[in-house]
Each structure stands twice: as C-alpha cells, then as structure tokens.
Amino acid sequence: MHNTIQTRLIHYAHELGFQNIGFSQAGRLDTAAERLEAWLRGGHAGNMSYLENNFDKRVDPTQLVPGAKTVISLSYNYYNPDKQADPDAPKISMYAFGRDYHKVVKKKLKLLFEYLQQIADKPVEGRYFTDSAPVMESNWAAQAGLGWKGKHTLLITPQVGSYFFLAEMIVDYDFESTHAIKDHCGTCTRCIDACPTDAISKQGYILDGSRCISYLTIELRDNIPEEYKDKLEGWMFGCDICQQVCPWNRFAKRHNEPDFEPHKDLLQMTKNDWQDLREDIFNEILQRTPVSRAKYEGLKRNIRFLTIEDTTCQD
Numbered sequence: 001m002h003n004t005i006q007t008r009l010i011h012y013a014h015e016l017g018f019q020n021i022g023f024s025q026a027g028r029l030d031t032a033a034e035r036l037e038a039w040l041r042g043g044h045a046g047n048m049s050y051l052e053n054n055f056d057k058r059v060d061p062t063q064l065v066p067g068a069k070t071v072i073s074l075s076y077n078y079y080n081p082d083k084q085a086d087p088d089a090p091k092i093s094m095y096a097f098g099r100d101y102h103k104v105v106k107k108k109l110k111l112l113f114e115y116l117q118q119i120a121d122k123p124v125e126g127r128y129f130t131d132s133a134p135v136m137e138s139n140w141a142a143q144a145g146l147g148w149k150g151k152h153t154l155l156i157t158p159q160v161g162s163y164f165f166l167a168e169m170i171v172d173y174d175f176e177s178t179h180a181i182k183d184h185c186g187t188c189t190r191c192i193d194a195c196p197t198d199a200i201s202k203q204g205y206i207l208d209g210s211r212c213i214s215y216l217t218i219e220l221r222d223n224i225p226e227e228y229k230d231k232l233e234g235w236m237f238g239c240d241i242c243q244q245v246c247p248w249n250r251f252a253k254r255h256n257e258p259d260f261e262p263h264k265d266l267l268q269m270t271k272n273d274w275q276d277l278r279e280d281i282f283n284e285i286l287q288r289t290p291v292s293r294a295k296y297e298g299l300k301r302n303i304r305f306l307t308i309e310d311t312t313c314q315d
C-alpha cells in the first residue's frame with residue numbers, strides 16, 4: 001500500500017500531465033554500469049564523449065545527489081499522429097515537432113518537486129532532470145516498472161508504446177518501490193529488420209549510437225560519412241523508424257500538451273521549401289524546438305546530404 005504522501009504525489013503527477021510514475025530505491029546500477037562500460041569500450045558512443053564523463057555519477061545517483069534515497073521516474077507523452085503534408089519532404093522526428101521538451105517538462109518537474117516539499121512530513125531535498133544530467137533514465141524507468149527496454153533500447157510501456165519523454169526526480173526521501181515488468185518483445189525483430197543503418201545489434205538490446213540516424217543528423221558535427229549516402233531514408237533530424245514499426249505503438253494516443261503542437265507551417269513545408277530554407281524561416285519555425293540543437297547550418301548540411309542522396313538515386 002502506498003502511503004498518503006506517495007499517493008498524493010502520484011495523483012498530482014497525473015494532474016500535471018505525466019503519463020506514468022514509478023519509484024526505485026536510489027543506489028548503484030551495477031549491471032547497467034557493466035553494460036555501459038562495455039558499450040563505451042565498443043565505440044558505440046561515436047563522438048558523444050560526454051557519455052564517458054561523470055561515469056560514477058551516471059551509474060549511481062547518490063553520487064549526483066548527496067543523500068538520495070529514491071529515484072522517481074516519470075514519462076510524458078509526445079505522440080502526434082499528424083504527418084508532414086509532403087511525403088517527399090525531409091523528415092523530422094516527432095519528438096521535435098513542438099517546443100523543446102527540456103523546458104516544457106522541467107517546468108512540470110519543478111511544480112511536482114515543490115508539491116512534494118509542501119506535502120512531505122519532513123524537509124525534502126533533491127534534483128530533477130529530463131535528459132539533462134548524467135542519469136540512466138531508461139534503466140531507472142524500467143526498474144520502477146514504467147515499461148521494459150525494447151530491442152531498440154527505448155522504453156516501451158504496455159497500452160502506451162514508446163513515444164514519450166522520460167524524466168526523474170532524485171530525492172532524499174524514502175518511498176515504497178514499484179516493480180519492474182516483464183519484457184514483451186518476444187520473438188519480434190521488426191525494429192532490427194527495419195533499421196536502415198543496422199544500428200541495432202542482431203539480437204537486439206544494444207544500439208550502436210554512432211550508426212543511428214539520430215546521432216548522424218543531430219550529434220555528429222563532422223560531415224555525415226559517405227557510407228550512409230543511401231541509408232537515411234529521408235530523415236533530416238532524428239529518426240522514428242524503429243518506433244513506427246514497433247507493434248506496441250499501435251496503442252499510442254495523441255498527446256495533450258499545447259506546447260508540443262508544431263508551428264502552423266512546420267508540417268506543411270514541401271521538399272522545395274526545405275531545400276530553400278532561409279535562416280529567418282528556420283528561426284521562426286524551429287528555434288523553440290529541439291531542432292535548434294542542430295542549428296541552421298547543421299540542418300542545411302543534413303538537407304544537402306539527403307538531396308545528393310536523392311539525385312544519386314534518380315541517376
């Protein structure tokens with residue numbers, strides 16, 4: 001049985017729009033630490049050297065937040081079934097349609113954290129994050145039972161799918177832990193088969209980040225290597241293919257967050273509009289979205305790469 005404070009916190013999290021919430025006792029993630037070490041050794045991080053930094057904090061939130069007792073995992077739905085109108089337009093990952101989630105979700109986390117401080121029976125300290133600190137978000141979310149890590153390595157929640165952001169509050173307050181759930185990938189290999197760059201290992205559960213289109217189009221600062229010339233399948237920012245083919249996403253329902261609505265012109269832009277994209281249009285339509293991370297020049301680079309790909313295919 002949850003105590004009253006836990007129940008009230010869960011209730012308020014839902015009121016704020018969080019889809020799911022779960023609790024784990026804070027401590028070192030030993031198995032995940034071993035896997036992360038092997039993954040980094042395997043060169044799967046590409047040039048994301050920041051993933052090597054703060055290793056001890058990353059695998060143990062008590063090193064990040066002194067006195068931490070509980071990791072509270074949360075998810076926030078961003079699913080939007082609307083499509084870009086021109087099927088030939090270069091594609092943007094759905095999570096980046098609207099306002100930058102770091103800002104949107106962080107605001108909600110702040111409210112939730114302050115609420116906990118108000119209702120708790122003793123002073124509570126802690127920190128809260130969404131993709132903004134060295135925290136193994138999906139491992140904590142899986143441990144708390146928000147879902148299981150699918151073969152594509154994203155978290156899948158039954159009845160919801162995987163189109164959500166993860167966030168967490170790490171607090172020096174004890175809560176009753178919730179429990180991990182079973183992996184339901186079974187014999188399915190759709191994400192592995194559909195990935196155009198073979199970024200997912202043959203058995204699944206290991207992602208070579210350096211081969212993933214999300215990395216190539218967002219994180220990579222150098223030119224996209226020639227070997228990907230005919231493999232990006234039109235994606236100019238991120239990639240949703242492994243989520244699109246996942247059968248669990250048939251349960252996804254439209255988000256309810258006004259801030260995640262795209263700019264009115266974003267989904268209407270044609271292939272030509274993107275090829276002729278000017279910086280002022282980029283600023284107007286994309287500056288508030290996660291696409292700003294790639295910057296104007298980065299997005300232009302990706303569009304050029306796709307254009308060359310396109311021309312080569314027609315030859």
Ligand code: SF4
Pocket residue numbers: 152194195196197198199200207211212213214238239240241242243
């Ligand atoms: S996001 Fe795209 S490139 Fe990355 S693993 Fe999924 S299907 Fe492959």
Ligand code: SF4
Pocket residue numbers: 150151152153184185186188189190191192204242245246247248
């Ligand atoms: S596509 Fe299949 S194997 Fe991949 S994550 Fe979804 S259920 Fe699991």
